[in-house]
Amino acid sequence: MSDVSSASLRRPSMAKACWQLFLAESKLLIRRPMDVFNPLLFGFLVTLMFPLGLGPDPATLAKLAPGLVWIIALLSCLLATDQLFREDFDDGSLALWLLSPQPMYFLVMTRVFVHWLASGFIITLVSPILAIMLNIPMQAIPALFLSILIGSVSLIFIGAIGAALTVGLKNSSILLTLIILPLYVPVLIFGAAGVQAATMDMAAGSYLAILAAFMFLAVSLAPLAIYGGLKINLDAG
Amino acid sequence: MQFNSLQELWFMGGHGSYVWSAFAITATVVLGLVLQPILKRRKVFADIKQRKQFEAQQ
Amino acid sequence: MTTSSKALLTIQNLSCERGFRQLFQQLNFELFAGEVIRIAGPNGAGKSTLLNVLAGISSDFDGDILYQNQPIKDVSYEYRENLCYLGHAKAVKTPLTPRENLQWFCSMYPTRSDTSIDAVLEQVGLMYFKDQICAQLSAGQKQRVALARLIISAAKIWILDEPFTAIDQSGVQQFETLIAEFAQDGGAVLVTTHHALNITGNYRCLDLGDYL
Amino acid sequence: MKSLVQFFFKLGSPNWFYKVSSYLVPVFALLSIGLMSWGLVAGLLYAPMDFKQGNSYRIIYIHVPSSFIALSCYYMMALLAAVYLIWRTKMAAIVLRSCAVIGAAMTFIALVTGAIWGKPTWGTWWVWDARVTSMLVLFFIYMGIFALSKAYEREELGSKAAAILALVGTVNIPIIYWSVDWWFALHQGATLKLTEKSAMDSAMLFPLLVMIAATYCLYVLLILLHSRAEIIRSEQRKQWVKDLVK
Numbered sequence: 001m002s003d004v005s006s007a008s009l010r011r012p013s014m015a016k017a018c019w020q021l022f023l024a025e026s027k028l029l030i031r032r033p034m035d036v037f038n039p040l041l042f043g044f045l046v047t048l049m050f051p052l053g054l055g056p057d058p059a060t061l062a063k064l065a066p067g068l069v070w071i072i073a074l075l076s077c078l079l080a081t082d083q084l085f086r087e088d089f090d091d092g093s094l095a096l097w098l099l100s101p102q103p104m105y106f107l108v109m110t111r112v113f114v115h116w117l118a119s120g121f122i123i124t125l126v127s128p129i130l131a132i133m134l135n136i137p138m139q140a141i142p143a144l145f146l147s148i149l150i151g152s153v154s155l156i157f158i159g160a161i162g163a164a165l166t167v168g169l170k171n172s173s174i175l176l177t178l179i180i181l182p183l184y185v186p187v188l189i190f191g192a193a194g195v196q197a198a199t200m201d202m203a204a205g206s207y208l209a210i211l212a213a214f215m216f217l218a219v220s221l222a223p224l225a226i227y228g229g230l231k232i233n234l235d236a237g
Numbered sequence: 238m239q240f241n242s243l244q245e246l247w248f249m250g251g252h253g254s255y256v257w258s259a260f261a262i263t264a265t266v267v268l269g270l271v272l273q274p275i276l277k278r279r280k281v282f283a284d285i286k287q288r289k290q291f292e293a294q295q
Numbered sequence: 296m297t298t299s300s301k302a303l304l305t306i307q308n309l310s311c312e313r314g315f316r317q318l319f320q321q322l323n324f325e326l327f328a329g330e331v332i333r334i335a336g337p338n339g340a341g342k343s344t345l346l347n348v349l350a351g352i353s354s355d356f357d358g359d360i361l362y363q364n365q366p367i368k369d370v371s372y373e374y375r376e377n378l379c380y381l382g383h384a385k386a387v388k389t390p391l392t393p394r395e396n397l398q399w400f401c402s403m404y405p406t407r408s409d410t411s412i413d414a415v416l417e418q419v420g421l422m423y424f425k426d427q428i429c430a431q432l433s434a435g436q437k438q439r440v441a442l443a444r445l446i447i448s449a450a451k452i453w454i455l456d457e458p459f460t461a462i463d464q465s466g467v468q469q470f471e472t473l474i475a476e477f478a479q480d481g482g483a484v485l486v487t488t489h490h491a492l493n494i495t496g497n498y499r500c501l502d503l504g505d506y507l
Numbered sequence: 508m509k510s511l512v513q514f515f516f517k518l519g520s521p522n523w524f525y526k527v528s529s530y531l532v533p534v535f536a537l538l539s540i541g542l543m544s545w546g547l548v549a550g551l552l553y554a555p556m557d558f559k560q561g562n563s564y565r566i567i568y569i570h571v572p573s574s575f576i577a578l579s580c581y582y583m584m585a586l587l588a589a590v591y592l593i594w595r596t597k598m599a600a601i602v603l604r605s606c607a608v609i610g611a612a613m614t615f616i617a618l619v620t621g622a623i624w625g626k627p628t629w630g631t632w633w634v635w636d637a638r639v640t641s642m643l644v645l646f647f648i649y650m651g652i653f654a655l656s657k658a659y660e661r662e663e664l665g666s667k668a669a670a671i672l673a674l675v676g677t678v679n680i681p682i683i684y685w686s687v688d689w690w691f692a693l694h695q696g697a698t699l700k701l702t703e704k705s706a707m708d709s710a711m712l713f714p715l716l717v718m719i720a721a722t723y724c725l726y727v728l729l730i731l732l733h734s735r736a737e738i739i740r741s742e743q744r745k746q747w748v749k750d751l752v753k
Contacts, residue, residue: 020402092384
């Protein structure tokens, strides 16, 4: 081994780091498909519960469908973010990751974005099916799809804050829910209202615009809190 | 003085139960908020005193 | 053995308490290039806490830590570039293969350009396991992936937290020779282990017991 | 100006804070008891009956002050969270944790008194009014911060996590309040207005102002009491605390 101090170095650029992280994370998810399907199965299960509780009458279901589908998507996103950093924390790669010289802001953003692809995006693809099962008027489907597509990004990023703050704790899923659900309130309000407006053939554009505003706010600010939370848990670990 | 007898004050035109229950709950919560730190401080002081006596005997 | 005049790492009256327990206090020592320091001490004396503090994981301490005479807070980027921390858990992602693990590592940390991932994997004896997912490897082989990471990294300082747990004798032997070589080439190593290291050269033991 | 900065800087050391607060506690205790009794007597006994709601409106004298405190306590907590994360002053963490407790209790009072007040006025115990709903969300945010600060074995980690969540909450609270108001206007229209006070004549309004002042004094008193207890508990190993015990 030649002398350490004079060895020429390969300094990776941040873009390369993000790309490699993207590849590594997606490989991780592809090799463990069950992590992706669990939130979906949960979504279908909860969709089953509502008609059993509210009665099969299509009229009542159609009236409640926009709100119900949004609540189901919200709970599935919450469930998906519970185990987000858990595995890194347990096998020690969280320390390796956080102590790297790369600026963490974009790495954390890439990491959570990949997680969104595996959970939020897939829930968005499935939600029209859930909505049809709940007898939603057909003209609301596009608005529903778009609102959950945009809304789920902020749901996952806000959920990631909770996941980062509770990753080192033992029974953290209850605490995660307690921390994160209050922060989901604005997204749920405008998401459900948008789909509601679409069912009555009113334009849902303004609601989607507000949801997009929430999305950009979450994507830009959440990584700071996530990084802070991870550093705390690294110290506790 | 709006009410000319204690009995009327208690009854308060039919709304007495609501008003007094609200005030009772608030009083208990505030009392709890005031007493909890006092008891906690007293307990820690007692622990310290015990520890000092223990160290004194060493 | 090159001993640069300036110490790589200088620790000045470092003290640390966790909860109500005072771990170590007024700890002063210097780590020079080419030196291996073993941190010893009774269990619970704060060995891991000391390494956490030095690696920059924990910021709850009093005292100063200087990297080349500058506080690590001011030179944090440069300090992180020249530091490789190996915790209790070996930070090996089990669903990925050794090659992918190293690619992931090389994308974040500066690495030596005179060796390649394959060369390093062969050097640690993972010739035939380059593309097998780590879940199927034995604990010893996973340990070697962490070893390969240390070799390829261009860090000047290694901080190893009990690297020899759950490894067979030959693995320990290989690790010790690697540490000795790294020190000879001008690197500095801080390591905590339960048994003494048989390493020649500039190796001393620092007992936290007498700083309690 | 120099001494002001000096004052705040010294406030950061628990020892000095404890000394200063030992003078302030009796002052605020007297203030809050005096103002509180004055406000209650004026509000309960002398304020005239409301022609629409009868005597049940008197609950306003605790409902409105506690909702004021609930919100202002949150923003004080956010300020302390920022100070703690930037300068790591130990006192900021201690006061932050006591703020979480007091804020949660005040929000609880506001919710309970609001519900009790709703019964005679609207016939239902719980009305999904905009103010009450956002107060409920605020209550859960307080509980989240309190639970998170208790979840870690090491206190300073718990305080850091609670501080981060408090800052995240600060960004969200205005959005939550705005979106709940908007949601309320969309669904209910303006029929059900629990909070829109009818123009109160001065005999009713005056006790309310006194009660708000009294509750702020009580709030400061509670923060001092909780912080002092927390200082003694976390610094019990230090010599200056041991000297306090004969």
